[in-house]
Amino acid sequence: MDFSRLETSSKIGDGWAYPAVEARKSGWLAVDAEAGHRLYWEEYGPADGEPVMFLHGGPGGACSPEMARFFDPARYRVILFDQRGCGKSEPNVAAAGPAAALAHNTTADLIGDIETLRDALGIAGKMHVFGGSWGSTLAMAYAIAFPHHCASLILRGIFLGAAEDLLYLYQGNAATWHEAPHALTAPGAYIAYPDEWGELLSILTVAERTDVMASYKTIFDTVPANEAERRKQLDAAVAWSLWEGTISNLIPEHAATGKFGDADFALCFAQIEAHYFANNLFIEPGHLLGNTATLASIPVHIVHGRFDQVCPLTQASRLVDALRGAGAKPATYIITNAGHSAMERENALALTAIMDGLPRITA
Structure with missing residues (x-):
């Protein structure tokens, strides 16, 4: 089968009206x-x-x-x-x-x-x-x-x-995902991006998925005491970052995650977002x-x-x-x-x- 004519990106690519210029x-x-x-x-x-x-x-x-x-x-x-x-x-x-x-x-x-x-x-x-x-x-x-x-x-x-906007993005069917990952039990972005949703939830235990944002915030607020805790925090930040970065595109670009898969960017992005979301x-x-x-x-x-x-x-x-x-x-x-x-x-x-x-x- 020939899939060569399928669109592989929904980004603007070389379609810009104006060229890239350097900062003055x-x-x-x-x-x-x-x-x-x-x-x-x-x-x-x-x-x-x-x-x-x-x-x-x-x-x-x-x-x-x-x-x-x-x-x-x-x-x-x-x-x-x-x-x-x-x-x-x-x-x-x-x-x-x-x-x-x-x-x-x-x-x-x-x-x-x-x-x-x-x-x-x-x-x-x-x-x-x-x-x-x-x-x-x-x-x-x-x-x-x-x-x-x-x-x-x-x-x-x-x-x-x-609150409803954040629940749509981060909660969805998370609480029951382990029982029925493809059940449409609540509104949410998971409906259009089920595989990416699974990656976001894989960081958390079943109990932690009852409040995804709060559970991620707890991980981010922990001061790592050892390498395992540092790795868990980094993995959580990257998962959070990739979730939003990937689903931002109509055609997800899994092979080219750009800044969202970068560790330093992810640590900033995830922890600042969680900080703001936890405080309305x-x-x-x-x-x-x-x-x-x-x-x-x-x-x-x-x-x-x-x-x-x-x-x-x-x-x-x-x-x-x-x-x-x-x-x-x-x-x-x-x-x-x-x-x-x-x-x-x-x-x-x-x-x-x-x-x-x-x-x-x-x-």
């Missing part, structure tokens, strides 16, 4: 003397371009140069930065441990960091705020706090972070949708994959309904035939098209 400037910015946090940042595009603050996902996902390719390099001044505890920012969870890197690491701290970075880079007027997944959450939280600094919000893969994202329940009147005062552009299993489309639907209820439908609402990742071809093309069509920021 980069550096570290001290944002918290008490906890010792320094943010690593990079700047792309012309110094006098329209500023775009890029907010990566996760939390703990970090940035990469490819993320600057959504933007016309002749028009936009793009700021990429690694949020507290991850990427090249310091202290880093993988290098310094969670006690140091997760200290003073909350949503309020990250919102303050955006303001500090904005001031340090001399951004005095409005800016476009671009975020996907957790980045969409942080973008909305920032816009609620500082609406006068936002020319527009460009949001991909809306993540509201309600450090956001009061209902805060985002309860402040849609503020969000509605800003042009909101939304791209969401119809087949997104990390952040199902229902989360975008709830946000759109809330915006309409506040009297302002989204400036753009595109449902793509894609999964979760910004690097999925249709998501990347839609985001680029939105950026190309935005009204210019005027003084």
Whole structure:
């Protein structure tokens, strides 16, 4: 049988509208003397371009140069930065441990960091705020706090972070999986990715699977006393990371897991996510949708994959309904035939098209 015509990837590949470019400037910015946090940042595009603050996902996902390719390099001044505890920012969870890197690491701290970075880079007027997944959450939280600094919000893969959203991603049929791994006993991403789900659950005992997130958090919070405990913690971090990384793509890429299979990335990503998820994202329940009147005062552009299993489309639907209820439908609402990742071809093309069509920021 000839399988050569089947699609092997749903990522954008060589379909980018704009070429990869090198950062024009980069550096570290001290944002918290008490906890010792320094943010690593990079700047792309012309110094006098329209500023775009890029907010990566996760939390703990970090940035990469490819993320600057959504933007016309002749028009936009793009700021990429690694949020507290991850990427090249310091202290880093993988290098310094969670006690140091997760200290003073909350949503309020990250919102303050955006303001500090904005001031340090001399951004005095409005800016476009671009975020996907957790980045969409942080973008909305920032816009609620500082609406006068936002020319527009460009949001991909809306993540509201309600309990039901996290249960869909991390709990599903876990409690009964050992008895009937393919039984549809509850909603969940496991339905579309059963093999990957099994890998995530294989780290845990049957008893631990009654609360997957809490059990993983317990493993991450343990201070390893020996090599076996260190190995268990690393294996758990990689399993957590690969679960989200793999199912982010409509066509899973098991042979090319990229950063999600890297030990250092996984330690940061998994432990920072677990830290935020255990604390309700450090956001009061209902805060985002309860402040849609503020969000509605800003042009909101939304791209969401119809087949997104990390952040199902229902989360975008709830946000759109809330915006309409506040009297302002989204400036753009595109449902793509894609999964979760910004690097999925249709998501990347839609985001680029939105950026190309935005009204210019005027003084």
